[in-house]
Amino acid sequence: xxxxxxxxxxxxxxxxxxxxxxxxxxxxxxxxxxxxxxxxxxxxxxxxxxxxxxxxxxxxxxxxxxxxxxxxxxxxxxxxxxxxxxxxxxxxxxxxxxxxxxxxxxxxxxxxxx
Amino acid sequence: xxxxxxxxxxxxxxxxxxxxxxxxxxxxxxxxxxxxxxxxxxxxxxxxxxxxxxxxxxxxxxxxxxxxxxxxxxxxxxxxxxxxxxxxxxxxxxxxxxxxxxxxxxxxxxxx
Numbered sequence: 772x773x774x775x776x777x778x779x780x781x782x783x784x785x786x787x788x789x790x791x792x793x794x795x796x797x798x799x800x801x802x803x804x805x806x807x808x809x810x811x812x813x814x815x816x817x818x819x820x821x822x823x824x825x826x827x828x829x830x831x832x833x834x835x836x837x838x839x840x841x842x843x844x845x846x847x848x849x850x851x852x853x854x855x856x857x858x859x860x861x862x863x864x865x866x867x868x869x870x871x872x873x874x875x876x877x878x879x880x881x882x883x884x885x
Numbered sequence: 886x887x888x889x890x891x892x893x894x895x896x897x898x899x900x901x902x903x904x905x906x907x908x909x910x911x912x913x914x915x916x917x918x919x920x921x922x923x924x925x926x927x928x929x930x931x932x933x934x935x936x937x938x939x940x941x942x943x944x945x946x947x948x949x950x951x952x953x954x955x956x957x958x959x960x961x962x963x964x965x966x967x968x969x970x971x972x973x974x975x976x977x978x979x980x981x982x983x984x985x986x987x988x989x990x991x992x993x994x995x996x997x
Binding site for chain 2 (some may be wrong): 803877
């Protein structure tokens with residue numbers, strides 16, 4: 772089982788739709804949580820950090836559920852320009868290596884259709 | 886914008902050549918990383934460094950080596966490139982306290 776898991780998608784949605792991604796993590800000792808966006812053949816860029824109380828940035832809302840060990844990203848009113856891969860990143864204590872490291876999910880691909 | 890730079894952006898070389906991918910950051914970050922990513926696939930950590938003279942191998946085994954003689958510089962070297970090394974190599978560093986990861990634009994390597 773991967774330490775950070777995401778549904779790979781692709782999620783194909785029409786413009787204006789609301790779409791939600793979930794990401795589960797394996798270790799309850801995880802400390803920091805982030806959502807990154809990666810466009811095709813580009814480097815990942817920080818979309819938003821995820822705070823315990825949840826946080827919002829325009830059309831984007833991120834939430835953390837420590838009890839169930841998952842984070843979520845909600846995108847409202849989808850735009851064509853939102854088409855990208857969304858990566859979940861968790862600073863967790865690895866069961867395999869015993870060290871703390873930033874661990875990436877495999878990414879969820881979003882395609883917004885006109 | 887992050888101040889982390891990678892060169893070359895694109896490199897096409899023949900089998901058996903030695904190559905070095907350069908990565909520099911001007912933010913004074915102690916922690917730096919090298920990731921490998923094939924098109925449409927996930928990122929794999931191949932090397933990391935928590936400071937000068939500290940380097941460790943990542944989760945994915947790699948024939949490349951790294952060095953960290955200066956805080957701002959974290960080059961990756963392949964002594965003898967092979968076609969299986971064809972990939973994109975992404976360098977990154979983390980901001981203290983927040984843990985935010987900043988990536989360079991990547992070096993796309995093709996070995997013929």
